[in-house]
């Protein structure tokens with residue numbers, strides 16, 4: 001096979017974003033995402049609506065991704081798709097599409113673990129940025145996941161800790177919901193927090209063993225706190241929104257930073273890479289910049305378009321697997337649960 005010019009078409013459909021990308025080696029020629037706004041009215045992702053929207057989006061998106069990359073489908077070297085983890089109905093749309101196209105074009109098929117892809121998104125060629133050297137610690141923070149992973153090599157990863165209940169993005173979104181904000185509330189909390197005093201309303205940091213996380217207790221303490229305060233003053237949330245948001249954000253960032261500091265101390269690894277939609281949070285970014293100075297870390301954050309769910313990150317794994325001849329076949333099923341390292 002010609003490994004000099006590899007063109008990968010990548011498909012991502014694990015949750016509520018449909019995405020298609022074309023990579024030329026490590027470079028993304030296109031990375032198109034259709035976000036499904038239909039879920040906003042429900043305050044969270046509705047699985048059945050998500051799979052229907054994927055079905056509607058996928059063919060036009062692939063056309064757009066090929067057109068933007070200026071690539072004909074006959075030039076494609078392989079097709080990479082998200083096998084899991086995610087919503088099964090959503091995964092099936094991308095999986096079936098990728099299989100059919102690989103059959104029609106007679107090109108290899110590559111299955112990708114969505115969580116590994118978030119981590120390996122750091123290796124998409126990005127001007128002015130160097131990828132983290134091995135070994136590094138990756139913290140994946142999104143609406144669906146919260147994990148700390150030791151990355152020894154592209155395909156040698158070990159999960160050191162993960163959430164026992166809600167993901168960190170859910171903690172943001174559920175807190176926002178309690179404050180009457182629309183879904184997804186994470187970015188709105190971030191905006192309000194910039195104007196607020198983070199020390200005004202301290203919330204407890206949960207005690208969780210090892211490198212695991214828990215966010216459900218925080219949601220409960222916010223709920224009780226708001227019930228107590230609004231009983232005394234019904235306008236409490238409106239008056240204090242910025243301070244409440246700043247206090248919530250400070251607590252969530254502190255929960256994350258304590259664990260990643262512990263992981264860095266225990267492993268002796270000082271290269272810290274983060275990925276996932278919550279990597280956009282200004283509080284986390286500031287905390288990482290501070291940690292570079294205080295802890296002597298090197299930190300890595302991919303461009304935002306590669307942080308949220310996108311097919312570009314599936315494409316880079318596709319490329320790396322292509323080089324390593326790691327192909328799959330038409331019998332490979334989608335997996336709602338798919339652990340790193342399996």
Ligand code: KG4
Nearest residue numbers: 142143144169184186190277278281308309
């Ligand atoms: O990675 P992502 O796009 O989708 C999942 O795989 O889940 O992450 C979406 C999550 C949502 O929970 C959203 O509220 C959160 O990322 N998010 C933020 C910010 N931007 C996105 N949370 C806090 N601050 C932000 N600036």
Ligand code: ZN
Nearest residue numbers: 118142144309
């Ligand atoms: Zn994701």
